[in-house]
Amino acid sequence: MNVLIVYAHPESRSFNGAMKDAAAVTLRSLGHEVTVSDLYAMAFDPVVGAGDFTGERVDGDFLSVAREQTRAYESNTLAADIVAEQHKLERADLVILQFPMWWFGVPAILKGWADRVFARGFAYASGRKYDTGMFRGKTAMVATTTGTSADTYAPDGVDGDILAVLWPVHNGLLRYTGFDVLPPFVAYMPGRVGQAGREAYLDDYRLRLRNVTRTPPLFFHPAEDYGPNERLKPGVKARSAVQRNF
Amino acid sequence: MNVLIVYAHPESRSFNGAMKDAAAVTLRSLGHEVTVSDLYAMAFDPVVGAGDFTGERVDGDFLSVAREQTRAYESNTLAADIVAEQHKLERADLVILQFPMWWFGVPAILKGWADRVFARGFAYASGRKYDTGMFRGKTAMVATTTGTSADTYAPDGVDGDILAVLWPVHNGLLRYTGFDVLPPFVAYMPGRVGQAGREAYLDDYRLRLRNVTRTPPLFFHPAEDYGPNERLKPGVKARSAVQRNF
Numbered sequence: 147m148n149v150l151i152v153y154a155h156p157e158s159r160s161f162n163g164a165m166k167d168a169a170a171v172t173l174r175s176l177g178h179e180v181t182v183s184d185l186y187a188m189a190f191d192p193v194v195g196a197g198d199f200t201g202e203r204v205d206g207d208f209l210s211v212a213r214e215q216t217r218a219y220e221s222n223t224l225a226a227d228i229v230a231e232q233h234k235l236e237r238a239d240l241v242i243l244q245f246p247m248w249w250f251g252v253p254a255i256l257k258g259w260a261d262r263v264f265a266r267g268f269a270y271a272s273g274r275k276y277d278t279g280m281f282r283g284k285t286a287m288v289a290t291t292t293g294t295s296a297d298t299y300a301p302d303g304v305d306g307d308i309l310a311v312l313w314p315v316h317n318g319l320l321r322y323t324g325f326d327v328l329p330p331f332v333a334y335m336p337g338r339v340g341q342a343g344r345e346a347y348l349d350d351y352r353l354r355l356r357n358v359t360r361t362p363p364l365f366f367h368p369a370e371d372y373g374p375n376e377r378l379k380p381g382v383k384a385r386s387a388v389q390r391n392f
Numbered sequence: 393m394n395v396l397i398v399y400a401h402p403e404s405r406s407f408n409g410a411m412k413d414a415a416a417v418t419l420r421s422l423g424h425e426v427t428v429s430d431l432y433a434m435a436f437d438p439v440v441g442a443g444d445f446t447g448e449r450v451d452g453d454f455l456s457v458a459r460e461q462t463r464a465y466e467s468n469t470l471a472a473d474i475v476a477e478q479h480k481l482e483r484a485d486l487v488i489l490q491f492p493m494w495w496f497g498v499p500a501i502l503k504g505w506a507d508r509v510f511a512r513g514f515a516y517a518s519g520r521k522y523d524t525g526m527f528r529g530k531t532a533m534v535a536t537t538t539g540t541s542a543d544t545y546a547p548d549g550v551d552g553d554i555l556a557v558l559w560p561v562h563n564g565l566l567r568y569t570g571f572d573v574l575p576p577f578v579a580y581m582p583g584r585v586g587q588a589g590r591e592a593y594l595d596d597y598r599l600r601l602r603n604v605t606r607t608p609p610l611f612f613h614p615a616e617d618y619g620p621n622e623r624l625k626p627g628v629k630a631r632s633a634v635q636r637n638f
Contacts, residue, residue, distance in 0.1 A: 156441050157455040192438060192500035195402050209403040212539070249506050250564025251497060254438035258500030276550065293458070295622070301636040302624040304522065304613070306559055310634035313552055314560060318496025367550075376541070378548040388556035388634055390547040 147178045147359070150238035154185045154245040154256035161336040161344060165289055165351055166244045172352045181234055185255045191227065192258020198225050198265075212266045219267030231263040240358065241286040241325070243315070247293070250311050260319050269323045277369040279324020285363070286320045288312060288330040289351065296334045308332060309364070309387035316387070317366060326363040393424045393605070396484035400431045400491040400502035407582040407590060411535055411597055412490045418598045427480055431501045437473065438504015444471050444511075458512045465513030477509040486604065487532040487571070489561070493539070496557050506565050515569045523615040525570020531609070532566045534558055534576040535597065542580045554578055555610070555633035562610060562633070572609040 151169055155162035170180045183190075196203075199214045201223025218224045224232075235241065245252050252260075264270070274280050292299065299308040309316070312330055320327045331354050333347040354361070367389070371382045378384055384391045397415055401408035416426045429436075437443075445460045447469025464470045470478075481487065491498050498506075510516070520526050536558075538545065545554035555562070558576055566573045577600050579593040600607070613635070617628045624630055630637045 156457065159454060186439075186441070192504070193432075194494075194499065195432070208405060211402065248440075249503070249510065250560035250568075251503065253440065254500045254504030254507050257495070257497065257503045258438070260495050261500050264495065297621040297623050300623055301638050302630055303635075304618055304622040306563060306632075306634045307636065310556060311560055311564065313634075314496035314557055317552060318557065322496075372550055375543040376550040377543050377546055384548055386552075388552045388559075389549075390553065392547050 147173075147239040148237050149173050149178050149180045149240045149242065150234050151180065151182045151242045151244055152185065152256065152259060153182055154243075154253045154259075156186045158187075160246070161291055161333065161347075162244055162246050164344070164348060165291075165331075165333065168348045168352055169242060169244070169289070169355055172355045176356065178240075181238070183231060183234060183259070185259055188227075190255055190259060192255045192261065194258070194261045198228060198262060199223060200225055215265035216267040216271070219265050224265060225262075228262050228265065231259065232265075232268055235263065235281070239284060241284065241320075242289055243286070244289045246291045247311075250305070252315065264319065264323060274324075275322050276324070276366070279322060282324035284325050285328060285358075286325040287328040287358070288315060288332075290330060291333045291336050293335065293337075296332075299332070299334070307387065313388050316364060321366050327366070328358065328361050328363055393419075393485040394483050395419050395424050395426045395486045395488065396480050397426065397428045397488045397490055398431065398502065398505060399428055400489075400499045400505075402432050404433075406492070407537055407579065407593075408490055408492050410590070410594060411537075411577075411579065414594045414598055415488060415490070415535070415601055418601045422602065424486075427484070429477060429480060429505070431505055434473075436501055436505060438501045438507065440504070440507045444474060444508060445469060446471055461511035462513040462517070465511050470511060471508075474508050474511065477505065478511075478514055481509065481527070485530060487530065487566075488535055489532070490535045492537045493557075496551070498561065510565065510569060520570075521568050522570070522612070525568060528570040530571050531574060531604075532571040533574040533604070534561060534578075536576060537579045537582050539581065539583075542578075545578070545580070553633065559634050563612060567612050573612070574604065574607050574609055 151166055153166045173180050199218045201221050204213050204217045245256050269280055297303050298305040301307040316327045331351050336344050366386055371378055373379045397412055399412045419426050445464045447467050450459050450463045491502050515526055543549055544551040547553040562573050577597050582590050612632055617624055619625045
């Protein structure tokens with residue numbers, strides 16, 4: 147497999163950095179090719195803006211992001227840093243997003259990687275989402291750390307089910323663009339578990355990665371479960387992380 | 393009231409810009425004081441990093457974000473752009489986050505505003521979260537636009553309940569830091585509803601804002617519903633947007 151690890155932490159010796167390194171070593175030892183996008187080391191610019199479009203704009207006076215992304219993708223005039231990441235994504239069979247949970251989501255530098263790189267035309271288009279998404283056949287996984295306990299992320303926990311908290315990433319970014327999404331690997335409070343606890347997390351993570359091709363993806367309702375209004379058909383029981391019948 | 397609108401769109405003539413302007417005019421006409429943080433116009437830097445800390449670091453060789461934020465907040469050595477936003481937050485009774493939904497979440501520039509400005513020590517600390525949050529007594533609201541229909545954001549919709557999609561913002565960022573969180577104002581697909589439809593959205597939004605002090609906040613379980621493990625006590629029926637008994 148070709149694996150892309152997108153890594154977002156400002157401290158290379160952080161536990162996120164250790165997870166990234168463990169993944170790269172483990173996957174390479176299995177014969178996979180691993181590419182790492184170290185967003186902080188790259189000083190990746192996360193802000194969508196006019197600079198993303200190097201060619202003639204559809205409308206130079208009014209910035210419609212979706213429209214300009216589509217034109218620029220089709221005319222090969224997206225900014226070079228975006229194109230470089232798109233090429234990595236095209237080659238990848240497995241994408242791992244490695245980040246610390248900040249405010250129940252990805253750090254801004256990783257959000258902006260998605261905002262800019264998952265451009266319209268490249269990552270989605272009319273009629274190309276979910277089961278017909280552009281990245282059909284690819285697999286993705288979140289690997290993250292938290293500042294609070296596993297209990298807080300239980301379905302009845304104060305922070306909400308970890309799969310609900312990650313829904314915007316799992317369903318919104320990854321499944322939307324066609325990926326199969328593996329269950330996340332979550333290291334809860336690595337700063338509070340001691341060195342042995344951290345080593346145990348890394349061992350668990352290595353094991354997860356050794357079994358990555360045999361891990362069933364998370365469930366998302368297939369297209370045929372939805373009616374023409376994109377709501378679950380009568381009789382289909384909602385069983386994803388956040389969807390509900392009512 | 394003192395109102396802070398945090399606005400994140402690269403095009404000032406966008407519908408998000410129109411919503412921001414409508415809010416400022418409406419709230420000022422009611423006698424409120426309105427401050428706008430126009431993150432794109434400010435070229436706000438959304439990337440947490442060593443530059444956030446202008447004084448002596450706890451550890452100059454290893455960047456622990458939470459630790460350095462705490463020290464820098466306490467010693468008044470956070471970067472000036474962070475401090476300026478913190479002062480706006482301190483003065484605000486009502487905070488409105490105005491943004492287009494990009495990949496089921498806030499644009500990176502707004503995520504980074506949260507990552508940097510909601511620093512440990514200022515926005516949270518040991519024992520200071522949710523009902524004991526730092527911003528207790530303040531109110532917040534999301535105002536957003538989408539690229540897909542209201543049906544897709546229904547509880548049984550393909551994108552998931554809008555309140556589930558916004559859970560990381562509502563519960564994770566706002567309720568966590570003590571805000572009362574009002575129901576979001578969502579303009580679905582403003583690009584597809586025509587000029588009359590957009591005017592209708594703006595009228596609805598103005599009405600929401602005229603009633604803002606009389607609008608009941610979203611429900612979040614109070615602290616007494618949770619046991620010592622931060623999970624709902626036996627017998628408490630989960631009734632927030634994503635929590636579930638099981």
